[in-house]
Amino acid sequence: MELVIDRLSKQYNNKIAVDRLSLKLKSGVVGLLGANGAGKTTLMRMICGILKPTGGTITFNGMDVSEEMFRDALGYLPQDFGYYPNFTGKEFLLYMAALKGIERNAARKKCDVLLKTVGLDHAANKKIKTYSGGMKQRLGIAQAVLNDPKILILDEPTAGLDPKERVRFRNLIAELGKDAIVILSTHIVSDVEHIADRILLMKDGQFVFDGTLDDVGMDLEEFYMQHFEEDEEGEQYE
Amino acid sequence: MSDLKKKLQMGFDAPAPIRKEEFLEHLNISENANKSNLEGFLFSQIGYISKSAWVFSLLSLIVAMLGIRYSDQHMIWIISGMTPLLALSIATESSRSERYGMAELEATTKHSLASVVLARLFIISIADLVAMLVITLIGYKAIGRTAVPTMLYVITPFLISVFLELYSVRKLRGRQSFYACIAISFLVSLSIYFIEFEFKTLYKPEFISAWVAAAILALIGVMVQGRKIIKNTEEIVVWNWL
Numbered sequence: 001m002e003l004v005i006d007r008l009s010k011q012y013n014n015k016i017a018v019d020r021l022s023l024k025l026k027s028g029v030v031g032l033l034g035a036n037g038a039g040k041t042t043l044m045r046m047i048c049g050i051l052k053p054t055g056g057t058i059t060f061n062g063m064d065v066s067e068e069m070f071r072d073a074l075g076y077l078p079q080d081f082g083y084y085p086n087f088t089g090k091e092f093l094l095y096m097a098a099l100k101g102i103e104r105n106a107a108r109k110k111c112d113v114l115l116k117t118v119g120l121d122h123a124a125n126k127k128i129k130t131y132s133g134g135m136k137q138r139l140g141i142a143q144a145v146l147n148d149p150k151i152l153i154l155d156e157p158t159a160g161l162d163p164k165e166r167v168r169f170r171n172l173i174a175e176l177g178k179d180a181i182v183i184l185s186t187h188i189v190s191d192v193e194h195i196a197d198r199i200l201l202m203k204d205g206q207f208v209f210d211g212t213l214d215d216v217g218m219d220l221e222e223f224y225m226q227h228f229e230e231d232e233e234g235e236q237y238e
Numbered sequence: 239m240s241d242l243k244k245k246l247q248m249g250f251d252a253p254a255p256i257r258k259e260e261f262l263e264h265l266n267i268s269e270n271a272n273k274s275n276l277e278g279f280l281f282s283q284i285g286y287i288s289k290s291a292w293v294f295s296l297l298s299l300i301v302a303m304l305g306i307r308y309s310d311q312h313m314i315w316i317i318s319g320m321t322p323l324l325a326l327s328i329a330t331e332s333s334r335s336e337r338y339g340m341a342e343l344e345a346t347t348k349h350s351l352a353s354v355v356l357a358r359l360f361i362i363s364i365a366d367l368v369a370m371l372v373i374t375l376i377g378y379k380a381i382g383r384t385a386v387p388t389m390l391y392v393i394t395p396f397l398i399s400v401f402l403e404l405y406s407v408r409k410l411r412g413r414q415s416f417y418a419c420i421a422i423s424f425l426v427s428l429s430i431y432f433i434e435f436e437f438k439t440l441y442k443p444e445f446i447s448a449w450v451a452a453a454i455l456a457l458i459g460v461m462v463q464g465r466k467i468i469k470n471t472e473e474i475v476v477w478n479w480l
Binding site for chain 2: 045049
């Protein structure tokens with residue numbers, strides 16, 4: 001199982017959002033850290049195949065990410081997502097299961113299991129519009145793993161989760177990372193610190209660090225802040 | 239030779255399987271093996287078309303039928319003017335994913351956003367075409383015309399509305415496109431009523447060629463706009479530079 005990104009770029013008019021990135025990923029959890037505007041979401045959207053790159057390629061096990069087979073193996077939680085207003089939590093999951101091509105009976109069983117896993121079994125038949133932010137986020141995580149994805153892309157997945165929910169989420173992701181490629185994008189350093197096998201630090205569309213927690217050699221939060229202190233010092237002299 | 243094979247089978251044990259899990263994973267045999275097919279997906283989408291779209295189509299059909307039942311043969315324009323309202327459901331369903339922020343999620347599934355939009359358009363179009371066929375078959379005798387001109391009077395305002403509404407769905411976002419579609423449907427309906435009320439010429443036999451031309455142009459417009467909408471959803475998933 002391998003995700004290969006080769007000289008990937010994305011340019012919007014005069015702004016380069018992603019700048020010639022190359023990467024190879026195998027199963028495990030990859031933490032993608034970076035400030036707002038670093039290019040994390042743009043990179044993740046290109047990996048998911050929903051944003052067209054300006055240059056470069058992305059392949060998963062040799063297949064292009066625009067192919068249906070790739071989407072069949074993909075699970076995605078976007079940073080912001082909506083829902084059809086009259087859906088209950090369970091109806092939403094069943095709808096996503098239908099789109100993911102999961103047969104109805106299997107989908108029902110899977111939805112029940114997942115709703116219990118994310119702690120939403122008590123609210124399964126309530127409309128999503130009554131859910132809190134954390135509940136919506138947990139529902140989003142549940143839909144992302146419906147199809148037992150081989151590649152799981154999570155964009156700011158812990159936003160809105162309380163500490164207990166965050167710990168539960170980390171355990172779930174760590175478990176999933178044993179058999180899948182999990183890319184977890186966040187600017188919450190502690191999320192990455194606890195579960196990531198590999199850390200990517202992104203700034204201005206480029207990777208400024210690629211390694212493990214051991215390679216960092218210091219507190220990850222301090223290491224992360226260092227890169228932005230350098231940036232601020234540079235700005236002072238401009 | 240078969241005797242030899244049997245003796246060999248008896249004389250040697252088959253080796254135990256190795257890397258079985260890897261092989262099975264490669265074959266992609268999983269809990270999801272019993273996957274839904276295209277017809278199943280299409281059928282499943284029927285349940286996800288908004289109830290308001292069905293209610294609106296049904297109301298339009300009922301009003302058109304009442305128009306046929308209680309109007310005289312000159313009031314073909316009542317039927318003709320109702321069909322733009324049928325077109326609302328097509329335009330609103332095509333933009334529903336984006337309106338409710340579901341487009342990004344739907345774009346990453348096996349049956350992607352393009353498939354969802356196409357499926358909805360297909361289902362709603364079939365339902366609307368059936369409704370218009372019913373109106374035509376019941377209406378043409380009641381209004382004293384033949385079936386073909388009646389079909390033209392019924393379907394042309396529908397096609398004009400669909401064309402204009404699909405165009406607005408492409409150009410406007412979110413709630414704006416929804417309100418624009420409502421305005422277009424009512425505008426086309428009111429235009430028909432106004433022209434017929436003022437000039438009383440729209441449904442005269444000598445203008446049938448104009449109706450044919452309008453229907454053909456509107457149909458081409460619908461196909462072009464429909465293709466562009468699907469291309470818009472595909473553009474973010476299909477690359478052609480590889």
